Amino acid sequence: MRIAFAGKGGSGKTTLSALFTRYLAATGLPVVAIDADINQNLGAALGVEADALARVPPLGAHIREIKELLRGDNPRIGSADEMVKTTPPGRGSRLLDLSPDNPVHQRFGHPAAGATLMVTGPFEEDDLGVACYHSKIGAAELYLNHLVDRAGEYVVVDMTAGADSFASGLFTRFDVTFLVAEPTVRGVGVYRQYADYARDHGVAIKVVGNKVRDAEDVEFLREHVGDALAACFGQSRFVRAMEKGQHPPLERLEEDNVKTLAWMRDTVDATPKDWVAFTRQGVEFHLRNARAWAGRATGADLEAQVDPEFVMGPEKQAIA
Template identity: 60%
Template sequence: MKTSFVGKGGSGKTTLAGLFARHLAALPAPLLAIDADINQHLAVALGASDEEAVLLPALGDHLADIKEHLRGDNPRISSTAAMVKTTPPGRGSRLLTVTGPNPVYDALVREVGGVRLAVTGPFATADLGVACYHSKVGAVELMLNHLVDGPGEYVVVDMTAGADSFASGLFTRFDATFLVCEPTVRSVGVYRQYVGHARDFGVRVHVVGNKVDDESDVAFLREHVGDDLLTWIGRSAYVKAAERGHVRPVDALEPANRQALEVLRATADAATKDWATYTRQAVEFHLRNANAWANDKVGEDLARQVDPDYVLGPDPLVRAAR
């Protein structure tokens, strides 16, 4: 199942994404974690030092290589240069699975704290004033558009904070979206903004309360998010120590908080896979981007990249493996 963590900056989104990934890895379960936040902190949340984190290979720096692999021999894609972040798969495309193997993972996925992690890479000084961070995140969108995951397999993505996630169709690429919400007016405001956009596309948002001290905090969240409140994480000495650089095994997490992580897993497992809708939304955002900017940039009609009879899912994966 593909899962994402969203929410207000400073809400603990990255911390919870890291905890959830480590919880899954400890089960153990097939897992791929991706840091798609402009502030690249997931590696540190998983236990890497700052020095180790900056040395991780970046998806955004290898976008051409990712495109070349995914293109395969799809006859609808005229060249690697004609691929954009929304290019959907079709017959002849190479598909990804959660655990690989494939040259993209070989080059760009590293194990951090027992979790297989890929990072988009930071917004560099050279990008200032001339590039958009979403050009880097486009690598994640391309990969998820070509990724087939099965039962008991997980992808955990730490998304850009706030409503900035809606700058691309990436927000539709998940089976479960977990919005991390503090019991504050500002955090609830981000929830309302996010839900207002997400529901237009049939995206169900599950709220995970964070930094909860007592029942009054839970009552506040229930008052403002209603039935969207899935579970909550209490104030945690374990998390406090981790944020100071002392990362212990995840089984040392407080039992109530560990149980909350298990609620997240069960919620992801209960999500219904709808590959037809998943493919349709990918095509919809591709056509939007083609008409808005991509046709002019590439110099051809990118609607031709759409394979009208193709639906991503287990069946194309089996055929591609033959």
């Protein structure tokens, strides 16, 4: 299952992404954590030392290598230069799983709190004025497009703050999106943006209140987000310690907040996996990009990359 953490800057989404990753990994199940935020802080929140993080190859800096790998023997894709971030898999594409043999994890992954951490990479000085951050997270989008995840396997993605992920089809690549919201006007504002954008795409958004002090805060959130409010994290010494760069053992997390994490996992596990919808949405956004800019940019017929008989799913990974 793929889980996105979104929210405004400062809402605590990175901290909760790391905490949920640690909670899932503590069960011994496969967990991948991807830092797709322009501010690359997930690794530090998972306790990875700065010198080790500096040695993790960023996905965004090796996107051509990733394209070459994922293209496989797909006859509809002439070269890596003809692939864009929305290019969907088809017959002959290299599909990925969460096994130890996953070549992307072997090349770009780093152990972190029992999970495998991958990073899209920071916004470099050379990028200023000539590139947008979506060029970095395009590698993560390609990875998710070609990933076959099964029950009991998790990919947690810390998204960039605000609603920037809606500039591409990335927001449709998840089974559940947890939107972290503080009980403030600005905190719930991002939810309204997400809800408006996602309404026509079947994206499941669950609001997780954070830094909630009392029943009045809960009522404020419920007033502004309604039934989308799924759970709340109360004031937490444990979370506060994480935000200060500390890494207390998970056993010290307050009981109520442990229950919230358990509910979040139950929610994810209970979400139906719809590979048909996943494939359809991927194709829709690819065609939209192809017609808007990508066809001209590559000089290729990107609409012809769509394999009309291909539906993503475990049986396709087994064949590949």
